[in-house]
Amino acid sequence: MNAWGHHLLLDVRRCKPSLIRCPHNISIFSRRLVENIDMVAHGPPHIVRFGSGDKAGYTLVQLIETSNIAAHFCEETGDAYFDVFSCKHFHQKDVLNTVQEFFAPEYVEARYLLRGRRQHYPLPQLS
Numbered sequence: 001m002n003a004w005g006h007h008l009l010l011d012v013r014r015c016k017p018s019l020i021r022c023p024h025n026i027s028i029f030s031r032r033l034v035e036n037i038d039m040v041a042h043g044p045p046h047i048v049r050f051g052s053g054d055k056a057g058y059t060l061v062q063l064i065e066t067s068n069i070a071a072h073f074c075e076e077t078g079d080a081y082f083d084v085f086s087c088k089h090f091h092q093k094d095v096l097n098t099v100q101e102f103f104a105p106e107y108v109e110a111r112y113l114l115r116g117r118r119q120h121y122p123l124p125q126l127s
Helices: 023-036 092-103
Strands: 005-013 046-050 057-064 067-074 079-086 107-115
Touching: 005 092, 023 046, 023 057, 023 067, 023 092, 079 092, 092 107
Parallel strands: none
Antiparallel strands: 005 079, 005 107, 046 057, 057 067, 067 079
16 A cells, blocks of 8 residues: 555634734744654745635645645634645644644544555546
């Protein structure tokens, strides 16, 4: 079961509002997460606030030498969505602990995928 990449997706609910609305906190989170999962950052994190209504909030993109970390924070709901993808293995628990430390969510739903496994399926025909 060789895999090319490891992909952790987190949907977190009811984060502490002041923490997901603070670009400084998000920046420190990004640096700490890179350290905690033993990765190497490729440049600084990109943190931009945009969107409107229930879609407004900060988005984080941190390139790492083995792929990327991305997150979007929804200010209206207090929810956040994280993707950590790397061809280098990392421990899921380290990501969960870092998210908990920096954003204090009440609930977490996690999905873990092994990407690039050697199973191929035909694409459906597009009309």
